[in-house]
Amino acid sequence: MTLPSITVKLHRQASRQADANYQTYTIKANPDRTTVLDALIKIQEEQDGSIGFRRNCRNAICGSCAMRINGRSGLACQKHISEVMGAQDTELVIEPMHNLPVIKDLIVDMTKFWDNLHKVDPYVSTASRQISKTEYLQTPAQRAQLQAAANCILCGSCYSECNAAAVSDRFVGPHALAKAYRVMADNRDDRTEERVAKYNESGFVWDCTRCYNCNEVCPVEVQPLDRISQIKHEILANPDLPKSTAQRHRHTMVELVKEDGWIDESKFGVIVVGDNFRDLKGLLSIFPLGMRMVLRGKMPYPWQFQKSAGAPEAKALIEAIAEAKKIH
Structure with missing residues (x-):
């Protein structure tokens, strides 16, 4: 069997300070059976031993070989060439992860990644509890609450694709917040309230832009954005926390849609950013934008605003969802 020729375009960078460039190699390989990591190893062993990249288990467990492959982060050991090269692709482009400085070629400095993880304190705390010297048993239901987040292998793929990062x-990243939820959801942890308050601060869940990139690239289906949303629900459900701009944004959006069927923008900015006229600095910050919207006819005057014809249905739906949450 004659194997097809595959062109591999590889990001090369000798050091942090060096300029980046691309070097092209050609290999013979079966794209359905050859992983991207296999291709890199083949090039390193047969053509260019100077190529730098990380690898270890080759079984999508350790997370070492995360990199960008044809514009999308993932594990090189997990992706076959045929999976990442579409019908229109003429070459396999391999680059280092984004949002982290390059040390050499495909190797990035993970210091910031680990520092951000440390900020969420991702360790179960049992300091105030009497713990058995043998086991602290969990029911299957209790374990299921944290299972998805517990699958995270800290490969960095989500962080690489994160628009907020x-x-x-200041944003800690989806990997850190997925681990944050894993601890919050653990019934053995005794610092849940403290954690909820911490993650309500700047740099944590409210800095997420909900771009979904982290969910798209996660190789082990942790779904980091879903975990971030779960932390947000915990925050919103806590009436004792100070109401941040982000919290007002969420509550105000729901209340205005519930009341009118859609958002009255003349009220929205005043309530969210201006804190109902209590935040003068916030009001002044949106005044120029508000005036431009009024002058260009983008914002109706209060007496011009009309409720949506579907307002009663929207209200009924929101109330039904709220009632269902109480039941569950």
Whole structure:
């Protein structure tokens, strides 16, 4: 059997300070049976021993070989070439993960990644509890609450594709928040209330842009965005927490849709950013935008606003959802 030729375009960078470039290699391989990691190893062993990349288990367990493959982060050992090369692709492009500095070629410095994980304190605390010296048993139902988040192998794929991490140094990242929920959902932890309050602060769940990229690339189906949403629900359900702008945004959106069927923008900004006229600095920050919207006819005057014809249905639906949450 004659194997097809596959062109591999590889990101090369000798050091942090060096300029990046791309180098092209050609290998013979069966795309249905050859993984991206197999291709890299083949190039390193047969053509260029200077290529730098991380690998270990080759079974999608350790997370070491995370990298960007044809514009999408994932595990090189998990992806066969045929999976990542579409019908229109003429080459296999392999690059280091984004949002982390490159050390060499495909190797990135994970320091920030680990530092952000540390910020959520992802360890079960039992300091205030009497723990058996043998076992602390969990029921299957209790374990199921944290199972998805517990699957995280900390490969970095989600962090690499995170839009919030790309523009904000303070955002801890989807990997950290998935681990944060894993601890929050653990019935053995004795610091749940403290954690909920912490994750309500800047840099945590409210900085997430909900781009869904983390869910799309997670190789072990942790679904980090879903875990972030679960933390948000815990925060919103706690009436004792100070109402942040993000919380007002969520509550106000629901209340306005419940009342009118859609959002009255003349009220929305004042309530959310201006805290109902209590935050003068916030009001001043949105005044220029509000004036431009009024002048361009993008915002109706209060006396011009009309409720949606579907307002009663929207209200009934929101109330039904709220009632269902109480039952469950």
